Amino acid sequence: MTLMRFPLLTVLSGASIAVLVAACSVSPDRETPAVPAEIDQEPPHPYVGMWVTADGHIRQELLANGRYDEARGRRKSAYTGSYQVFGTRIEYVDDTGFTADGTFDADILHHGGDVFYREGSDAHRRSSGS
Structure with missing residues (x-):
């Protein structure tokens, strides 16, 4: 054989x-x-990317590795930490131990009393009047 x-x-x-x-x-x-x-590795969730307020003052990048980096105005990396997504809910743990959460609605993120938009999305363009 x-x-x-x-x-x-x-x-x-x-x-x-x-x-x-x-x-x-x-x-x-x-x-x-x-x-x-x-x-x-699992594929990243659909919310990975840059999220910004309408005025662009707060910019929060959700990285595929479960980390986030948030800039405020000219202050880069003002807040950094980890996050987890559960369906449309996001839970943050800042590197200092502070915790927060938010909720996604398509290309809009409600978090900490602010409204963020997926950068470049139709919702973002409508919010900034561009």
Whole structure:
């Protein structure tokens, strides 16, 4: 009986082979196969990105890694911390330990008494009169 050792190589593209090889590789300091980061991560939620007030004074960037960075006026990184999204609800934990929450309604975020708009969205353009 003859075994075909690499029948998949004829149907996989070069990129697929690279991912397959990387997924099956063993790091020298580990005994388990290394898994490419893009395979092991969940896709970001739909609210990742920049959210701004109508006047642009507060700019809050929700990063895909669960962190946020908020600028106020000319003060960059005025507030930083982590966040979690549960459906349309967001919960923040500032790096100082302060907590807050908010609610998304499509391209609008209600948070801390302010209204934020997804930067560049129709809602943002309508809010700033552009």
